[in-house]
Amino acid sequence: MTLSSLSPNAFSRALRQQPAQLAVGPFHVRLYATIASVQQHLAVHYGAFPVVGDDDFIDFDIALVRPLSLRRYYRAQVLFLFEGHTPFKPLPFAQAAAFFEWGLNWCIASHAHRYLMVHAAVVEWQGCGLLLAGAPGSGKSTLCAALVGRGWRLLSDELALVSLDDGLVTPVPRPISLKNQSLAVIRAFCPDAVIGPVVYDTSKGTVGHVRPPDASVIQAQVPVKIRHIVFPKYQAGAVTKLSTLSKGYGLLKLADNSFNYSILGVHGFNAAGDLCDGADCHAFRYSQLEEAVALFAGLCS
Amino acid sequence: MKKTGRSLLAAVFADPNTALALDLPQWSLLIAQARRANTLARLGFLLKAAGSYDNVPTKPKQHLDSALVCADRFDLAVHHELRCIHAVLSALALPLVCLKGAAYVAAGNRAGLGRLFSDIDILVPEACLAAVEAALTKAGWMTTTLDPYDQKYYRQWMHEIPPMRHLRRQTTLDVHHNILPKTTTSCPDASLLLANSQQVPGTDYWVLAPEDRVLHSAAHLFYGGEWDNGFRDLSDLDLLLREFSGQPEFWCRLAQRAVELNLQIPLYYALRYTAHLLKTPVPTAARHRPAGYPPLQVRWMDGLFERALQPNHPSCRSRTRELACWVLYLRSHGLRMPLHLLVPHLWRKEWRKLRTRRQA
Numbered sequence: 001m002t003l004s005s006l007s008p009n010a011f012s013r014a015l016r017q018q019p020a021q022l023a024v025g026p027f028h029v030r031l032y033a034t035i036a037s038v039q040q041h042l043a044v045h046y047g048a049f050p051v052v053g054d055d056d057f058i059d060f061d062i063a064l065v066r067p068l069s070l071r072r073y074y075r076a077q078v079l080f081l082f083e084g085h086t087p088f089k090p091l092p093f094a095q096a097a098a099f100f101e102w103g104l105n106w107c108i109a110s111h112a113h114r115y116l117m118v119h120a121a122v123v124e125w126q127g128c129g130l131l132l133a134g135a136p137g138s139g140k141s142t143l144c145a146a147l148v149g150r151g152w153r154l155l156s157d158e159l160a161l162v163s164l165d166d167g168l169v170t171p172v173p174r175p176i177s178l179k180n181q182s183l184a185v186i187r188a189f190c191p192d193a194v195i196g197p198v199v200y201d202t203s204k205g206t207v208g209h210v211r212p213p214d215a216s217v218i219q220a221q222v223p224v225k226i227r228h229i230v231f232p233k234y235q236a237g238a239v240t241k242l243s244t245l246s247k248g249y250g251l252l253k254l255a256d257n258s259f260n261y262s263i264l265g266v267h268g269f270n271a272a273g274d275l276c277d278g279a280d281c282h283a284f285r286y287s288q289l290e291e292a293v294a295l296f297a298g299l300c301s
Numbered sequence: 302m303k304k305t306g307r308s309l310l311a312a313v314f315a316d317p318n319t320a321l322a323l324d325l326p327q328w329s330l331l332i333a334q335a336r337r338a339n340t341l342a343r344l345g346f347l348l349k350a351a352g353s354y355d356n357v358p359t360k361p362k363q364h365l366d367s368a369l370v371c372a373d374r375f376d377l378a379v380h381h382e383l384r385c386i387h388a389v390l391s392a393l394a395l396p397l398v399c400l401k402g403a404a405y406v407a408a409g410n411r412a413g414l415g416r417l418f419s420d421i422d423i424l425v426p427e428a429c430l431a432a433v434e435a436a437l438t439k440a441g442w443m444t445t446t447l448d449p450y451d452q453k454y455y456r457q458w459m460h461e462i463p464p465m466r467h468l469r470r471q472t473t474l475d476v477h478h479n480i481l482p483k484t485t486t487s488c489p490d491a492s493l494l495l496a497n498s499q500q501v502p503g504t505d506y507w508v509l510a511p512e513d514r515v516l517h518s519a520a521h522l523f524y525g526g527e528w529d530n531g532f533r534d535l536s537d538l539d540l541l542l543r544e545f546s547g548q549p550e551f552w553c554r555l556a557q558r559a560v561e562l563n564l565q566i567p568l569y570y571a572l573r574y575t576a577h578l579l580k581t582p583v584p585t586a587a588r589h590r591p592a593g594y595p596p597l598q599v600r601w602m603d604g605l606f607e608r609a610l611q612p613n614h615p616s617c618r619s620r621t622r623e624l625a626c627w628v629l630y631l632r633s634h635g636l637r638m639p640l641h642l643l644v645p646h647l648w649r650k651e652w653r654k655l656r657t658r659r660q661a
Binding site: 056 | 324326328329336358360361364366367373374377614615
């Protein structure tokens with residue numbers, strides 16, 4: 001059973017009475033979503049996600065609620081609750097849906113240490129896994145959305161989960177978060193992309209999410225071997241250029257972009273090392289999405 | 302789940318094998334309660350010690366694995382930090398006497414397993430405080446407050462100097478010269494604690510004697526005012542008592558030492574609630590109410606402590622728990638400071654809060 005099997009009315013009524021329980025990749029998430037914008041976010045983006053039964057285990061118990069203070073009404077705010085606690089300061093009420101995505105990132109990044117977690121997008125084409133790692137603003141989400149728009153399978157937009165046992169990447173397909181100009185770029189590049197309501201004036205600027213393709217969500221149980229590790233850099237006017245990086249340098253950059261490399265100690269080092277051993281490492285500079293997509297299609301065919 | 306009485310977490314800590322009978326929704330609750338009580342890694346260690354770890358269902362086990370990974374990393378960091386502090390103190394020819402969490406880790410106590418803490422506590426003779434502080438500052442630890450009132454408050458009345466933070470590692474160090482504030486009516490004589498402290502065999506670290514470690518933990522919990530980690534601290538006591546109870550004459554020494562250090566009341570409560578909530582095997586003879594302590598007061602304190610010692614999870618939270626924690630917070634201040642010092646101090650704290658809020 002998936003979320004979309006409920007009619008929109010039944011859906012919103014159901015969410016007012018009980019939490020949504022969803023399988024988001026390997027994680028079971030319970031979400032109390034009484035706020036309309038969060039319900040709408042679920043309806044737009046999470047329709048194809050499997051529902052978790054009441055007799056199952058819940059990994060992350062999350063609620064987005066209005067505070068019980070003046071800020072419920074005056075310059076309204078929203079709280080993110082994880083197991084009844086607030087790991088973050090409240091945000092403006094309009095950012096509730098984005099807060100859910102950011103909060104869930106935090107839940108995963110601070111608790112799932114059975115993976116080496118890299119701040120990276122992961123996509124796959126015909127069994128060939130491509131890991132796009134880089135700091136915020138490097139253009140990895142834009143690249144990821146463009147590739148997914150052209151039929152690549154989405155495994156993750158923010159968090160690459162590298163298994164410590166076999167080095168494969170476990171999918172956690174979720175809405176792709178786009179910021180500022182990227183929104184217009186992707187709207188033009190893939191007019192079919194479903195982009196949910198856009199939120200303005202967040203700490204990251206203007207933010208919108210692209211709905212993950214149903215096919216990627218359905219294949220969330222199928223892990224992927226990474227063939228190419230790419231550190232992209234968007235640069236206005238740049239000529240498309242892919243250059244090889246040494247595996248050693250690739251490992252250092254992966255460690256740099258990892259959330260839990262230092263916590264995992266030797267296991268993190270081994271996992272990052274094996275990942276680089278089994279893949280080619282590249283630096284990538286681009287400004288034209290069309291050329292970039294063609295280049296990666298060539299790399300993976 | 303009832304909000305008073307024993308939590309699921311307490312039931313499993315008392316007998317880890319009961320966890321194997323849980324269904325998956327109960328496991329979700331257990332993992333969440335353990336995480337909120339800051340004892341998830343410890344739950345993992347307890348299940349391992351009971352031989353039930355391999356039978357934990359996959360999903361909850363992933364959370365335990367994850368917490369154990371963090372605990373390993375934390376253990377490494379604590380040992381590194383202790384080595385750094387030892388280097389400073391040994392130059393002054395002072396032993397490094399660890400307290401609380403750092404002591405349990407240094408001594409290899411079961412209470413050190415999965416014990417996460419944010420600062421390291423050490424004990425030095427009051428006469429050496431100035432030299433120790435100067436040496437630590439030279440080695441990179443800086444005081445965390447420059448506010449003259451805070452500085453005066455700590456130095457004049459507290460049992461520690463203001464917390465110090467290392468410039469590069471950002472680790473926090475609390476340098477104590479006693480285990481309770483000087484203003485506590487029943488403040489123990491710190492020289493007695495130092496006199497009985499013992500070196501951990503094969504290491505450079507010193508810890509308080511076993512009975513003193515228990516008494517310090519009891520005093521910290523039952524004279525303290527912060528209950529976020531109340532369950533974790535009670536579990537510390539449980540593990541210490543279970544570990545030391547095998548030593549000859551332990552319970553006698555404990556009772557005797559409580560008299561010498563003037564800590565019979567916190568010890569009484571420590572034994573009462575570990576036995577009650579965590580089924581610690583405390584001999585009946587050791588559980589007597591201190592002479593002259595009113596039974597009605599025990600009834601009243603039961604109502605407060607049993608609520609405050611619950612894991613801080615929504616399933617155990619209630620309005621009365623919040624109220625109990627608040628009353629205990631006030632009580633801790635009352636115990637630690639006489640009224641003529643306390644009132645101006647609290648007034649000053651509130652006034653400062655108001656002022657900073659207005660400036661913000």
